[in-house]
Amino acid sequence: KGKHDKDKPWDDPSIDHWKIEKFDPSWNESGLLDVSSFSTIFPQYREKYLQDVWPTVKAALREHGISCELNLVEGTMTVSTTRKTRDPYIIVKSRDLIKLLSRSVPAPQAIKILDDExxxxxxxxxxxxxxxxxxxxxxxxxxxxxxxxxxxxxxxxxxxxxxxxxxxxxxxxxxxxxxxxxxxxxxxxxxxxxxxxxxxxxxxxxxxxxxxxxxxxxxxxxxxxKKKNVQKKKGKGKEKKPYTPFPPPQQPSKIDQQLETGEYFWSEEKKSTKMRQEKEEKQAEKTAENKRKREAAFIPPEELVMQGHNSATDSKGDVSSMALSLKQKSKEFKKQKSSANHVDPQAYIAEAPAKKIKSFKS
Incomplete structure (x- = not known):
């Protein structure tokens, strides 16, 4: 127990384990031993866009030693390692690149996934x-x-x-x-x-x-x-019918109805005659209804009657009272006019005051 608990070279507090160092090709000069490849499908609406940007994607992958292929017949994108590939993790980054391209991420943004950060x-x-x-x-x-x-x-x-x-x-x-x-x-x-x-x-x-x-x-x-449970307004539900353990009675079929009326035993000629009559009746009803709708546009609307003048007696009473008031006003006007013609001017002239006579003493 504890035999292999020795200090490791990377167990140093000065080392930042979360820091992502940029890959150096000198770390893997011989390259990879085997070829790894990933493939993904893309939707049809991305076909035109991928055709336009594929040269840019191909050039970005070539810098890292990755080959890519766009198959428009099968609708797939494929990336694979080559002899020039040095970074073993770059193939995983390339797989993420084609996944992002198939999910409608723009090519300039998707190519940034090749960076280590x-x-x-x-x-x-x-x-x-x-x-x-x-x-x-x-x-x-x-x-x-x-x-x-x-x-x-x-x-x-x-x-x-x-x-x-x-x-x-x-x-x-x-x-x-x-x-x-x-x-x-x-x-x-x-x-x-x-x-x-x-x-x-x-x-x-x-x-x-x-x-x-x-x-x-x-x-x-x-x-x-905190999540609040807001109570919703309950709508008016259907009225509950009284519970009955027995099922509803079976409704009579069309043949049963024909047997009751005796129509079942009619001849084909009689049945066709009845059907024709019913059809003509329906057509007549429909024609009358359409005619009524057309004529409704030519019916004049009802005139609105002022309140207080609904009956003929009220209107007659109002006219007679109006005539009497006009007669009285005309009589008063004539009296005023006649009095204005016979005006006494002496009534409007003021009398001059009497002069005092001075007495002189002899």
């Missing part, structure tokens, strides 16, 4: 929700209005995110991909809305700037979002 993750979301309408609605939550939610997630996680069909393709660091997978699954499973994840990521970014909080737990600073 870039990783990718394709998240399958189609089988997380059964209801198609609910799935489409929750997938829209990831995008947000004018793709604003998706852009915010890309900035905070540092990853490229593309929502396409039943999958979500993400490219970035391992830490960012882990956050993106959690956000996407919580959104599709309706555990938490992406807006709440965005708020948490923004608070974590601010807390990371403080060196005093680097070794502390941040749970007390982060908001706690």
């Amino acid at each position: 870039m990783q990718c993750d394709i998240i399958k979301i189609g089988n997380l929700v059964r209801n198609k309408a609910r799935f489409v609605k929750r997938r829209q939550h990831l995008l947000g209005p004018n793709n604003s939610t998706l852009k915010a997630l890309e900035i905070l996680t540092g990853c490229y995110i593309l929502v396409q069909g039943n999958t979500v393709a993400a490219m970035g660091s391992f830490k960012g991909l882990k956050q993106v997978r959690r956000i996407v699954e919580d959104c599709i499973q309706n555990k938490m809305h992406p807006i709440y994840h965005i708020k948490i990521l923004m608070m974590k970014r601010e807390l990371a700037k403080d060196p005093a909080l680097a070794t502390e737990n941040w749970e007390r600073f982060l908001p706690q979002f």
Whole structure:
């Protein structure tokens, strides 16, 4: 026990195990012993685009010693190692490249997966929700209005995110991909809305700037979002009928009805005559109804009657009272006119005051 517990060369605290070093061809000068290849299919709508960008993809893979082939007949893309391949992991990166191209990722963005610092993750979301309408609605939550939610997630996680069909393709660091997978699954499973994840990521970014909080737990600073079970309004259901253990009576068939009326024993000529009469009656009813609809357009609408003038007696009474009032007013006007013609002017002239006579003493 403990026989092989010896210090290893890489057990040095000065070594950063999370650092990704760039591959040096001198590490593997002899190359690979065997040929490895990967193939993937692509949808038909990507055929035209892949034909246009395939020279660019081929040139990018040739730099790493990888050969590629585009088969338009079978609809496949294939990558394989060659004698010039030195990096053994580059074939896995090439496999991820053709996967991203088949998932509608643009070629300039997909070629970045060949870098050592870039990783990718394709998240399958189609089988997380059964209801198609609910799935489409929750997938829209990831995008947000004018793709604003998706852009915010890309900035905070540092990853490229593309929502396409039943999958979500993400490219970035391992830490960012882990956050993106959690956000996407919580959104599709309706555990938490992406807006709440965005708020948490923004608070974590601010807390990371403080060196005093680097070794502390941040749970007390982060908001706690509890899912609320909102009760839906219950619609008016169907009225329950009284329960009866006996089944409903069997309805009479067409032959039973014909036997009751005696029509079953009629001759073919009589049956055809009755059918013709019924058809003519239906046609006559339909013709009359169509005629009534056509004539309805020529019927004048009913005139609205003012309130208080509904009956003839009321209107007569109003006219007579109006005539009497007009007669009285004309008599008063004539009296005023006659009095104006016989005006006494002396009534409007003021009398002059009498002068006092002074007496002179002799």
